[in-house]
Amino acid sequence: MRLLTHNMLSSNIKGVANGFPLRIEVEKVVEKKVDLNADFLRNIFPKIEWKAFAEAARTLGYAELPEDADSSFLDSDDFLDKFHHALLELHLEEGALICPETGRRFPVNKGIPNMLLHEDEV
Amino acid sequence: MWYLCVFYHRLLDYRKAEVESLAELFRVFGDDDGDNKESSSLKWRLPQHHHPDSPFHFVNLPSEDFARNIANRSILVKGIYELWGEGSSYEELEESIRCYPDERKLPYLDSGSTFKITVDCFGKVISFQEQNDRIKGLAYIPFKGRANLRNPDHNFWLMETDDYGTNNGLPPVVQRRIFFGREVGGADRKLLPTYQLKSRTYLGPTAMDAEIAFLMANQALATPGKLVYDPFVGTGSILIAAAHFGAMTMGADIDIRVVRDGRGPDCNVWSNFKQYGLPMPIALLRADNNLPPWRPGLKEIFDAIICDPPYGVRAGGRKSGGRKLLKGTVDPYTVPDDKRTDHIPSTAAYSLVECVHDLLDLAARMIVMGGRLVFFYPVLREDDYVEDHHYPEHPCFKLIAASEQILSSRYSRVLLTMVKIGPYTEEIAEAAQLKHIEFRENHLKWLEDGNLHSAVFSPADPQIAAAGDSSLSREPKPKYRGKYV
Numbered sequence: 001m002r003l004l005t006h007n008m009l010s011s012n013i014k015g016v017a018n019g020f021p022l023r024i025e026v027e028k029v030v031e032k033k034v035d036l037n038a039d040f041l042r043n044i045f046p047k048i049e050w051k052a053f054a055e056a057a058r059t060l061g062y063a064e065l066p067e068d069a070d071s072s073f074l075d076s077d078d079f080l081d082k083f084h085h086a087l088l089e090l091h092l093e094e095g096a097l098i099c100p101e102t103g104r105r106f107p108v109n110k111g112i113p114n115m116l117l118h119e120d121e122v
Numbered sequence: 123m124w125y126l127c128v129f130y131h132r133l134l135d136y137r138k139a140e141v142e143s144l145a146e147l148f149r150v151f152g153d154d155d156g157d158n159k160e161s162s163s164l165k166w167r168l169p170q171h172h173h174p175d176s177p178f179h180f181v182n183l184p185s186e187d188f189a190r191n192i193a194n195r196s197i198l199v200k201g202i203y204e205l206w207g208e209g210s211s212y213e214e215l216e217e218s219i220r221c222y223p224d225e226r227k228l229p230y231l232d233s234g235s236t237f238k239i240t241v242d243c244f245g246k247v248i249s250f251q252e253q254n255d256r257i258k259g260l261a262y263i264p265f266k267g268r269a270n271l272r273n274p275d276h277n278f279w280l281m282e283t284d285d286y287g288t289n290n291g292l293p294p295v296v297q298r299r300i301f302f303g304r305e306v307g308g309a310d311r312k313l314l315p316t317y318q319l320k321s322r323t324y325l326g327p328t329a330m331d332a333e334i335a336f337l338m339a340n341q342a343l344a345t346p347g348k349l350v351y352d353p354f355v356g357t358g359s360i361l362i363a364a365a366h367f368g369a370m371t372m373g374a375d376i377d378i379r380v381v382r383d384g385r386g387p388d389c390n391v392w393s394n395f396k397q398y399g400l401p402m403p404i405a406l407l408r409a410d411n412n413l414p415p416w417r418p419g420l421k422e423i424f425d426a427i428i429c430d431p432p433y434g435v436r437a438g439g440r441k442s443g444g445r446k447l448l449k450g451t452v453d454p455y456t457v458p459d460d461k462r463t464d465h466i467p468s469t470a471a472y473s474l475v476e477c478v479h480d481l482l483d484l485a486a487r488m489i490v491m492g493g494r495l496v497f498f499y500p501v502l503r504e505d506d507y508v509e510d511h512h513y514p515e516h517p518c519f520k521l522i523a524a525s526e527q528i529l530s531s532r533y534s535r536v537l538l539t540m541v542k543i544g545p546y547t548e549e550i551a552e553a554a555q556l557k558h559i560e561f562r563e564n565h566l567k568w569l570e571d572g573n574l575h576s577a578v579f580s581p582a583d584p585q586i587a588a589a590g591d592s593s594l595s596r597e598p599k600p601k602y603r604g605k606y607v
């Protein structure tokens with residue numbers, strides 16, 4: 001699971017008001033290089049909840065992202081590199097996503113977050 | 123300028139829709155994202171007396187570059203040609219070619235270039251000898267270059283149509299016509315054997331046929347820098363086509379075995395991408411499209427959603443929240459704590475209506491303005507040839523193409539292409555939420571009377587389904603067979 005995915009997900013258990021951001025429980029992180037696509041990064045940037053993103057990156061052991069960011073940062077190649085790396089090259093291979101309100105664990109196995117709810121959660 | 127556009131004679135309903143989508147992809151109508159964009163569409167024309175299902179069409183495109191890009195990216199365009207002449211006899215053809223301006227012809231006839239002439243006859247096979255005779259008959263065109271059959275600079279085509287279809291009681295698709303033109307581009311059908319399902323390592327019963335998957339990716343305008351989502355990803359066959367065209371992909375499925383495990387470490391959704399050297403999906407996750415796990419503020423993030431939703435027995439939709447009683451459960455809806463970790467949530471059947479509602483709602487929220495929703499929708503072919511099917515509608519979307527593919531004498535599936543034209547407002551979100559709750563309450567009722575299609579519809583392998591349905595060939599009055607091809 002990439003951090004882009006983490007930034008998009010929340011706990012949608014019935015009755016949960018603030019299911020975002022999911023806390024990350026790390027068992028195994030892997031890095032996989034992918035080509036940088038600047039257009040894609042620029043398009044996706046406004047959709048990112050930056051604080052949650054920077055925090056998630058730190059949880060995976062990557063502390064190079066600024067605390068805050070606005071679209072003017074996108075002119076910097078250095079920023080794009082870091083944004084790209086954190087967004088798309090870091091993977092939570094094994095671990096879990098934890099609902100901030102209920103503590104419910106959504107397991108991440110072989111890189112696949114399991115977001116399916118139980119019968120009594122819908 | 124008008125170009126001759128010749129299609130492969132198959133998937134007839136998909137042909138123009140594909141070219142129109144590619145025209146949009148290559149911005150034939152300019153960069154303008156405003157209102158007038160909607161009104162712009164391609165102009166088409168048929169050769170005289172040709173039936174709309176004829177493989178021969180004329181299409182108006184602003185330049186040869188556009189024509190080439192569209193043709194080369196397409197799946198169903200056999201070729202787009204600069205027409206040098208046409209006629210209903212060889213005399214008429216000669217007359218017409220002679221009249222075509224020299225300044226358009228001479229640059230392609232000069233002595234420094236190589237060329238090839240291909241003779242093609244739609245509706246019948248012609249012998250090598252006949253082909254040679256026909257080429258010799260073109261001696262009045264002053265070819266100065268050398269012939270090169272392998273890798274010519276210029277490809278010329280002499281295309282003839284016969285009175286196709288008259289002898290089997292069906293309306294003729296085309297009337298005899300001869301065309302001569304210079305090829306500008308054509309589909310790269312070599313993709314299809316490369317990506318054919320037979321060669322795919324990880325396959326499921328409803329994996330999408332490669333040709334249709336590419337057509338879906340084209341309808342969705344998949345291209346580098348775009349993000350494409352399939353909420354019913356299965357083995358990933360639709361996203362593979364989108365990734366081939368350079369899009370970033372994301373997929374979800376309710377079935378954890380399919381989306382995570384596959385058949386082992388080298389036989390799963392990831393390995394299908396690896397097999398073709400494609401970039402891996404950005405994400406695969408297990409989620410129920412009835413209760414998508416996207417954070418509340420998130421919207422307009424996907425450029426397109428492409429999918430084959432679960433309608434049917436073999437790939438019947440499931441959703442979370444079934445009432446299957448577990449041993450030791452307190453009441454039907456409470457899962458005891460000791461069962462929680464390995465608990466496989468039981469799932470309830472997911473009716474067609476609800477499935478489509480969820481898909482449209484998700485798409486309305488998550489697709490960017492101008493982005494596309496491309497999905498299959500099943501239809502019952504009630505009586506002979508009803509054209510006015512009712513397709514799902516949504517205030518945020520405009521239907522721009524509906525391409526039918528007949529699966530058997532009773533069922534068709536229609537590929538719907540919709541464009542997002544309106545924002546996902548509070549009111550729309552609220553209405554959708556009410557509907558969602560209503561569905562939940564009426565769930566059993568839906569199962570009883572709203573489930574007609576999904577109980578019987580099995581989208582797998584249309585070719586086999588169609589071929590195996592012997593009633594097709596036994597019908598007393600053969601129906602026009604255009605759409606079967």
Ligand SMILES: C[S@@+](CC[C@H](N)C(=O)[O-])C[C@H]1O[C@@H](n2cnc3c(N)ncnc32)[C@H](O)[C@@H]1O
Pocket residue numbers: 326328329330353354355356357358359360374375376377380409410411412430431432433437438439440441442472581
């Ligand atoms: C027709 S198949 C799509 C197959 C896919 N195109 C492929 O290439 O393998 C439908 C898929 O939807 C999944 N599905 C069924 N109900 C679902 C739901 N409520 N949410 C998400 N996925 C679901 C099924 O597990 C199945 O893989």
